[in-house]
Amino acid sequence: MNTNKKELLKIENLQTSFFTKKGEIKAVDGVDLTIEYGETVGLVGESGSGKSTISLSIMQVLPQPAGKITGGKVWFKGENLLEKTKEDMRQLRGDRLSMIMQDPMVAMNPLLKVGYQLSETLKYHNTKTVSTSLKDRCIALLKRVKVPAPESRINDYPFQFSGGMSQRALIAMGIANNPELLIADEPTTALDVTIAAQVLGLMKDVQKETKASIILITHDLASIAQICSRVVVMYAGRIVEKAPINTFFKKPAHPYSVGLIRSVPVLGRKTDRLYSITGQPPSLLNPPKGCRFAPRCEKAYEKCFQQYPPETDLGGRHKVACWLFA
Amino acid sequence: MHAGCLPKKIMKTKNMKNSAIISVSNLKKYFSVTKGAFLKKNIGQVKAVDGVSFNINRGETFGLVGESGCGKSTLANMLLGLLEPTHGRICFEGEDITRFDKKAWFHFRRNIQAVFQDPFRSLNPRKKVKQIIGEPLIVHKVGSKKMIRERVAELLDLVGLDPNSLESYPHEFSGGQRQRIAIARALSLEPKVIILDEPVSALDVSIQAQILNLLIDLQKKLGLTYLIISHDMAVVEHISTNIGVMYLGNLVELAPCETLYRDARHPYTRALLASIPVADPEDIKSVHLEGEVPSPLNPPVGCAFHPRCDVCQQECSVQPPRMVEVNPGHLVCCENFFKR
Numbered sequence: 001m002n003t004n005k006k007e008l009l010k011i012e013n014l015q016t017s018f019f020t021k022k023g024e025i026k027a028v029d030g031v032d033l034t035i036e037y038g039e040t041v042g043l044v045g046e047s048g049s050g051k052s053t054i055s056l057s058i059m060q061v062l063p064q065p066a067g068k069i070t071g072g073k074v075w076f077k078g079e080n081l082l083e084k085t086k087e088d089m090r091q092l093r094g095d096r097l098s099m100i101m102q103d104p105m106v107a108m109n110p111l112l113k114v115g116y117q118l119s120e121t122l123k124y125h126n127t128k129t130v131s132t133s134l135k136d137r138c139i140a141l142l143k144r145v146k147v148p149a150p151e152s153r154i155n156d157y158p159f160q161f162s163g164g165m166s167q168r169a170l171i172a173m174g175i176a177n178n179p180e181l182l183i184a185d186e187p188t189t190a191l192d193v194t195i196a197a198q199v200l201g202l203m204k205d206v207q208k209e210t211k212a213s214i215i216l217i218t219h220d221l222a223s224i225a226q227i228c229s230r231v232v233v234m235y236a237g238r239i240v241e242k243a244p245i246n247t248f249f250k251k252p253a254h255p256y257s258v259g260l261i262r263s264v265p266v267l268g269r270k271t272d273r274l275y276s277i278t279g280q281p282p283s284l285l286n287p288p289k290g291c292r293f294a295p296r297c298e299k300a301y302e303k304c305f306q307q308y309p310p311e312t313d314l315g316g317r318h319k320v321a322c323w324l325f326a
Numbered sequence: 327m328h329a330g331c332l333p334k335k336i337m338k339t340k341n342m343k344n345s346a347i348i349s350v351s352n353l354k355k356y357f358s359v360t361k362g363a364f365l366k367k368n369i370g371q372v373k374a375v376d377g378v379s380f381n382i383n384r385g386e387t388f389g390l391v392g393e394s395g396c397g398k399s400t401l402a403n404m405l406l407g408l409l410e411p412t413h414g415r416i417c418f419e420g421e422d423i424t425r426f427d428k429k430a431w432f433h434f435r436r437n438i439q440a441v442f443q444d445p446f447r448s449l450n451p452r453k454k455v456k457q458i459i460g461e462p463l464i465v466h467k468v469g470s471k472k473m474i475r476e477r478v479a480e481l482l483d484l485v486g487l488d489p490n491s492l493e494s495y496p497h498e499f500s501g502g503q504r505q506r507i508a509i510a511r512a513l514s515l516e517p518k519v520i521i522l523d524e525p526v527s528a529l530d531v532s533i534q535a536q537i538l539n540l541l542i543d544l545q546k547k548l549g550l551t552y553l554i555i556s557h558d559m560a561v562v563e564h565i566s567t568n569i570g571v572m573y574l575g576n577l578v579e580l581a582p583c584e585t586l587y588r589d590a591r592h593p594y595t596r597a598l599l600a601s602i603p604v605a606d607p608e609d610i611k612s613v614h615l616e617g618e619v620p621s622p623l624n625p626p627v628g629c630a631f632h633p634r635c636d637v638c639q640q641e642c643s644v645q646p647p648r649m650v651e652v653n654p655g656h657l658v659c660c661e662n663f664f665k666r
Contacts, residue, residue, distance in 0.1 A: 046530040046531070046532060046533075047501070047530055162618055163394075164618055165618075192393045192394050192557055193393075193557055193558070193559070193598070193601070193602050193603075194393055194597075194598065194601055194615045195393075195618065196603065197601040197602070197603055197611060197614075197615070198615075198616070200603060201612070219530055219531055220531075220603075221531065221605040222602075222603035222604055222605045223603050224605075225603070225604065225605045225606055225607045225609075226603045226604075226607075226610060226611060245607045246607050246608070249605065249606060249607055259532060260531055260532060261605065263531055263532050263534070263535035264531055264535075264560070264605050265535075265538070265560040265561055265563070265564040266560060266604070266605070267559055267560045267563055267587060267599070267602065267604070268563075268587050268588075270563060270564060270583070270584070271564075273539055273542070274535040274538055274539055274564065275535065276532065276535035276536040276539055277532040277535075277536075278536075280500050280502065280503070280533075281500075
């Protein structure tokens with residue numbers, strides 16, 4: 001058990017697998033992660049690196065029957081979420097823990113009015129509230145996420161909302177009960193750049209207002225740079241680097257992080273060739289024996305292919321799993 | 327609105343200097359909106375593309391940027407012959423392709439090919455790689471079975487895939503590899519122009535760079551001309567020679583790549599450039615563009631951008647602005663520009 005009062009969420013050696021016809025896929029393979037109160041942490045990684053699986057494991061909404069948590073602990077305010085009953089988890093989800101899903105056009109039920117879907121969250125966790133004040137609270141929530149004309153908008157169906165508006169409505173649902181931990185899974189990928197900038201701005205404001213801790217899951221380094229205070233980089237089911245935001249962009253340690261930062265085209269800094277990491281991420285059905293990034297790494301040497309590197313503390317909350325630093 | 331209309335003089339001089347492979351003039355596409363199931367009543371028009379003119383020179387890359395719904399993809403579909411323009415001309419090497427009939431299009435289509443956004447949907451999951459890449463060759467009756475097989479293997483090698491993966495199915499490949507297959511398919515008939523509709527936006531960052539580099543290499547090797555459509559300004563800037571910025575069916579600014587970044591004149595382009603999140607924690611962006619793109623069914627009177635514009639003047643809401651050339655090759659569609 002942790003005794004640190006600053007820690008809201010502490011994940012210890014989390015292992016989540018998907019059992020498929022082809023065999024066990026270890027989507028998350030031994031992850032340690034701590035989220036402090038009021039902190040915004042960015043979780044980056046390529047598709048299939050296990051970043052979404054971590055969030056689904058915290059919420060315990062893994063796709064069934066394939067997904068299973070096979071080991072580890074998830075401490076939330078000193079309680080292990082993995083030992084909770086289904087009913088206890090249901091009470092926590094949407095209340096203390098909440099999640100903003102990826103695709104705003106798919107995440108809402110097309111047959112129900114936006115106002116109704118918004119009030120569902122409120123109703124479930126505040127059974128004593130009367131319906132008239134529920135409506136007022138819905139309007140206030142939509143107003144808070146800057147949806148214009150919320151009084152009439154609560155009677156609209158999701159298809160009448162644009163992508164940006166739907167995402168705002170989803171954020172409203174996420175913060176309806178003032179959660180302590182908000183997980184946002186790629187909140188801006190489905191949106192236009194200008195609208196994405198607006199949504200990121202909104203997330204920042206929400207964080208300031210509610211003091212909630214946010215986990216932002218994305219593969220877009222730009223949105224991480226804009227709103228996060230810390231970055232966690234994942235590769236093939238494991239965390240390879242954890243760093244404060246400024247350290248990460250100035251002095252990334254892990255070769256994968258370095259490659260990732262270098263391969264983003266930067267406006268106004270046109271080069272002849274973009275740096276690119278060669279090769280593909282490994283299959284998680286049978287991952288490489290040593291460091292999982294070694295086959296694509298320029299600096300890899302013998303040891304990298306034989307043994308997985310331990311996590312090395314570089315000081316100032318900067319940790320890296322790489323033999324170059326061990 | 328005739329805002330996108332290019333003065334004839336400029337077009338002529340451009341034609342003389344470089345050989346324009348594609349020249350689009352005053353292109354329009356209106357979709358009529360109907361109501362009712364049987365008696366289809368016309369209730370309005372969506373001006374998806376409303377008077378756009380530009381030239382693409384041989385061997386260059388023309389980038390088209392704008393928010394969703396601004397007409398970028400409609401424009402691309404017209405160039406591919408998938409949509410018939412309401413008005414205007416598209417000339418390919420001096421020939422007006424909008425007047426082509428079905429048969430002429432069949433033969434012509436070898437010249438313009440496309441790569442689409444989502445490589446998970448653009449490849450038929452039931453077909454093998456050799457069938458996917460070889461299909462255009464079979465349709466156009468290029469050589470024998472053996473020759474086609476050889477050509478497909480050659481194409482796979484060209485895009486950096488294993489030439490022995492002829493018998494594989496798309497699901498055996500990752501997103502980046504699938505996009506390479508889509509590129510190989512587009513290259514199979516040796517086209518002169520390739521239209522890239524958001525070619526990297528569905529891919530991961532590290533894979534994005536690989537595909538962009540591949541596209542640049544292929545262009546150098548094969549002398550291709552690209553039209554790239556993207557909402558990612560950084561991607562477009564990296565690969566393009568000229569960039570056109572679209573807003574609500576109109577081209578609002580057209581400039582060589584370096585000029586556009588350094589010296590954007592249209593308030594929309596400026597706001598767009600300023601609001602893009604950058605991967606630098608010391609460069610935190612504030613929101614520069616409030617609101618959303620207005621409905622094209624009922625566009626604002628005057629300049630389409632004026633409700634969101636921060637330097638909007640009174641006349642902006644009355645008169646649509648004209649396209650003016652501020653510097654050679656740099657065109658801006660904003661009245662306000664003169665007064666500042």
